[in-house]
Amino acid sequence: MGEERAYWNAIEKLPRTELEELKLKRLRAIVRYAYYNSPFYHRWFEEAGVKPDDIRSFKDLERIPVFRKDDIRAERDKTGDPFAGLLCVPLDEVLLINPSTGTTGIPTFVTYAETELKICAEMMCRHFWMTDARPGDKALTIQLNWHWLGPPSITAYRRLGMHLLVDFVHPITAERYVWLAGFKPDFMFMDQPLLMAIRDEIREHTGKEPHELYGGVRNLVCAGESFPPKFKEHLMQEFGITGGVYDLYGCSESHIVAVECSEHNGNHFWEDMFHVEILDPDSGEVIPPDSGESGEVVVTNLFARDMPFIRYGTEDVAYLETERCGCGRTHARLIPRDRISWRIKISGKEIYPIDVRRIVEEFPETVEGAFTIRKYAEEMPKLKIDMRHEPWVRPEDEEALARRICERIKEKLGVEAEIRWVSFSGLPVIFHKIERVLDETKR
Amino acid sequence: MIMGLVFNPKVELMPKEELRKLQERRLRAQLRRVYEHSTFHRQRFKDAGVTPEEIRSIEDLRKLPLVTREDLQRAVKDSGDFYGGRLCVPADRLILTISPPEWPFTPLEDVPVVTALTVADQKEVVELLTRIWVMEGVSPKDLVQLQCWGWEPFGFAFSFPSHTFGLASVGGVLGCRIIPQELFVPDVPRTIHMGRFFKPDVLFTTETALATLESYLTPVREGEKVTVEVAVSETTSFKVVKEEEFSPRSIGYRIIVLRAPLYELSYVDEEKRNRIKEVWGVENVFTLLDIQDNLFYASDCAEHCGLHVWEDAFVVEVVDESGECVSAGERGDLVITNIFAEATPIIRYKTGIAASFEDERCGCGRTHRRIFLHL
Numbered sequence: 001m002g003e004e005r006a007y008w009n010a011i012e013k014l015p016r017t018e019l020e021e022l023k024l025k026r027l028r029a030i031v032r033y034a035y036y037n038s039p040f041y042h043r044w045f046e047e048a049g050v051k052p053d054d055i056r057s058f059k060d061l062e063r064i065p066v067f068r069k070d071d072i073r074a075e076r077d078k079t080g081d082p083f084a085g086l087l088c089v090p091l092d093e094v095l096l097i098n099p100s101t102g103t104t105g106i107p108t109f110v111t112y113a114e115t116e117l118k119i120c121a122e123m124m125c126r127h128f129w130m131t132d133a134r135p136g137d138k139a140l141t142i143q144l145n146w147h148w149l150g151p152p153s154i155t156a157y158r159r160l161g162m163h164l165l166v167d168f169v170h171p172i173t174a175e176r177y178v179w180l181a182g183f184k185p186d187f188m189f190m191d192q193p194l195l196m197a198i199r200d201e202i203r204e205h206t207g208k209e210p211h212e213l214y215g216g217v218r219n220l221v222c223a224g225e226s227f228p229p230k231f232k233e234h235l236m237q238e239f240g241i242t243g244g245v246y247d248l249y250g251c252s253e254s255h256i257v258a259v260e261c262s263e264h265n266g267n268h269f270w271e272d273m274f275h276v277e278i279l280d281p282d283s284g285e286v287i288p289p290d291s292g293e294s295g296e297v298v299v300t301n302l303f304a305r306d307m308p309f310i311r312y313g314t315e316d317v318a319y320l321e322t323e324r325c326g327c328g329r330t331h332a333r334l335i336p337r338d339r340i341s342w343r344i345k346i347s348g349k350e351i352y353p354i355d356v357r358r359i360v361e362e363f364p365e366t367v368e369g370a371f372t373i374r375k376y377a378e379e380m381p382k383l384k385i386d387m388r389h390e391p392w393v394r395p396e397d398e399e400a401l402a403r404r405i406c407e408r409i410k411e412k413l414g415v416e417a418e419i420r421w422v423s424f425s426g427l428p429v430i431f432h433k434i435e436r437v438l439d440e441t442k443r
Numbered sequence: 444m445i446m447g448l449v450f451n452p453k454v455e456l457m458p459k460e461e462l463r464k465l466q467e468r469r470l471r472a473q474l475r476r477v478y479e480h481s482t483f484h485r486q487r488f489k490d491a492g493v494t495p496e497e498i499r500s501i502e503d504l505r506k507l508p509l510v511t512r513e514d515l516q517r518a519v520k521d522s523g524d525f526y527g528g529r530l531c532v533p534a535d536r537l538i539l540t541i542s543p544p545e546w547p548f549t550p551l552e553d554v555p556v557v558t559a560l561t562v563a564d565q566k567e568v569v570e571l572l573t574r575i576w577v578m579e580g581v582s583p584k585d586l587v588q589l590q591c592w593g594w595e596p597f598g599f600a601f602s603f604p605s606h607t608f609g610l611a612s613v614g615g616v617l618g619c620r621i622i623p624q625e626l627f628v629p630d631v632p633r634t635i636h637m638g639r640f641f642k643p644d645v646l647f648t649t650e651t652a653l654a655t656l657e658s659y660l661t662p663v664r665e666g667e668k669v670t671v672e673v674a675v676s677e678t679t680s681f682k683v684v685k686e687e688e689f690s691p692r693s694i695g696y697r698i699i700v701l702r703a704p705l706y707e708l709s710y711v712d713e714e715k716r717n718r719i720k721e722v723w724g725v726e727n728v729f730t731l732l733d734i735q736d737n738l739f740y741a742s743d744c745a746e747h748c749g750l751h752v753w754e755d756a757f758v759v760e761v762v763d764e765s766g767e768c769v770s771a772g773e774r775g776d777l778v779i780t781n782i783f784a785e786a787t788p789i790i791r792y793k794t795g796i797a798a799s800f801e802d803e804r805c806g807c808g809r810t811h812r813r814i815f816l817h818l
Contacts, residue, residue, distance in 0.1 A: 095604045097622045164539050166596075179554075
């Protein structure tokens with residue numbers, strides 16, 4: 001036996017200068033390809049007065065305007081083309097058509113042709129290997145049939161030689177996981193809110209603690225939303241996870257996936273396949289990486305010949321860091337924060353739910369951070385939060401706890417807050433994700 | 444005379460005598476294998492006082508006792524083993540474990556009875572399913588809309604062409620393009636949404652899911668326009684069909700296949716078929732029986748006289764109340780023996796499904812046994 005391989009693919013530690021060179025070459029090729037093959041990009045570039053040959057550097061890319069989901073929907077309504085002119089190959093070559101989750105409106109469609117599926121699966125292999133998934137491991141995963149992450153991740157499990165158990169994905173079916181604990185998985189990949197539902201089911205149905213059933217799971221990859229460090233520790237304790245908990249960020253458009261490595265200092269994405277920019281959500285200016293400022297994640301997909309995404313605005317907010325990671329990988333890291341639509345204004349201050357979550361999780365009573373902010377006006381004088389606490393909190397302590405949390409919020413964020421205690425079912429949940437900001441102004 | 448396309452003519456049209464020999468050869472090999480490698484199966488042989496060598500023919504198989512779901516559960520409970528001692532291969536050869544076929548929203552059985560697959564098992568199931576898809580008239584390059592639960596391997600493992608990487612799948616073999624959908628009710632508008640955009644050729648669904656789709660697409664009063672709206676949260680909803688002249692026919696499916704999994708057994712008889720043809724404007728409607736714990740799938744052909752069983756992969760019997768085998772045409776309980784699976788085959792699995800069988804060669808030319816469900 002040789003030495004254990006540290007990386008799935010040697011390209012993960014390609015020196016940055018070479019990586020940049022490779023990226024630029026691929027970028028220029030995909031821009032040209034999109035211009036000549038996609039009606040949407042042709043028009044989009046023309047309207048901006050850009051020709052493919054004008055794009056010679058990453059700086060030049062800024063001449064192409066960013067487009068977002070609403071642009072896709074508008075184009076689709078105008079032309080009647082389900083792919084809004086983004087599809088560059090005959091539909092015959094497409095293996096799978098997947099809808100987006102539709103949490104923000106009418107679902108858009110993304111595709112996998114054979115090559116793209118292979119590349120996405122290869123990237124998932126790198127991610128899974130990075131999270132310490134190994135041949136022979138038993139993996140328990142959840143999936144919705146139509147979810148775009150399913151095909152590449154299942155293919156990746158197969159390539160890694162893992163043994164898979166797939167199950168259904170709804171919090172009210174969480175009791176199935178009491179049932180399936182006998183599988184004794186080494187590796188789990190699921191959404192973080194679902195894990196909470198599973199924990200509750202295990203307690204309710206068996207009177208046992210989750211770690212008594214699931215203890216011994218080595219690695220947990222969690223998707224759904226970004227989460228702060230205290231909660232990660234909490235998860236590890238609750239489920240008896242011996243290795244690590246890794247956050248996964250993904251966006252169906254462009255198929256970008258970013259996952260934490262063992263250093264847990266941001267989510268790596270593969271720069272030979274993606275170019276990511278961070279945009280100031282207000283001015284639209286590009287924020288340079290490593291500047292310590294967060295902004296909208298704008299993705300350019302460098303490999304997809306079926307459906308390229310060039311400067312796609314994900315409407316997610318993150319930091320971008322390109323400094324070499326302690327794990328030895330040279331590829332950049334995203335540190336996800338939240339969605340732009342969840343940005344709220346309280347007495348002149350801009351706040352994201354993750355800011356609140358970082359404070360809330362410091363209290364053991366509310367470590368899981370199950371809360372929703374009620375947005376009752378564009379400019380609010382006071383933060384109103386619906387929150388659930390751990391089951392062991394006594395009713396008579398609720399008021400004092402709320403007061404302590406509000407004081408801490410005042411201290412850290414400088415805003416007034418008000419907490420209302422609710423049960424989990426009192427929180428708005430879309431496809432097992434808690435809607436962090438409940439927009440009451442739209443009612 | 445052979446009707447329609449046949450995926451594997453050598454086997455599907457194999458003369459009865461030859462088929463019988465192949466079936467018995469595989470049966471003997473299977474029994475030797477399960478006896479040698481699985482404590483569960485060995486115990487059953489011992490209880491019946493039989494050795495694998497004593498079973499040479501299909502008739503000899505009757506010496507072995509029937510297995511019910513309760514027996515399988517008890518084995519899991521008693522042994523404390525997740526597979527109930529049924530595993531016939533080393534665990535490191537498994538690539539997939541399937542959770543039991545349960546309606547996800549009903550109270551669960553005490554103990555799950557899971558099924559596992561090796562690479563070879565998956566290949567074989569895909570071969571059998573491909574025969575079925577071709578028999579139902581699914582053609583290469585068809586766009587297939589596939590409704591099933593996320594945990595059902597019929598979808599993600601056997602059908603999606605995402606497993607062309609060294610592993611077979613029906614979509615990959617036939618070159619079909621797939622639109623995956625979930626079965627749960629909030630996903631109905633999504634199915635309609637994608638149906639109207641892409642005009643799929645084939646729909647795999649279940650009877651209740653089809654009825655739900657229909658109810659969404661039929662106006663309350665005749666002549667009225669149709670609106671289909673989906674609410675994703677308290678504040679967000681969207682209309683996938685807005686005040687339009689719309690009917691099930693507007694999607695334009697060519698074939699509808701109603702899957703009949705254990706949690707929702709159904710059978711399309713002539714009356715149902717004609718009604719669905721009329722409402723949806725499809726050319727044909729089929730039943731696909733799906734007993735995934737024994738990796739058993741069976742479907743009718745365009746002749747619609749019974750569901751074809753693949754006898755090179757299964758021994759199918761029908762037994763009366765006392766457990767005795769009945770002859771062709773008589774009703775009883777469907778019993779299935781899997782003679783191909785390496786990992787967790789079930790021998791003489793009493794399914795609790797009322798059925799009868801027929802051995803005559805079908806009008807489509809296939810020689811394998813056909814079963815009729817009496818639900």
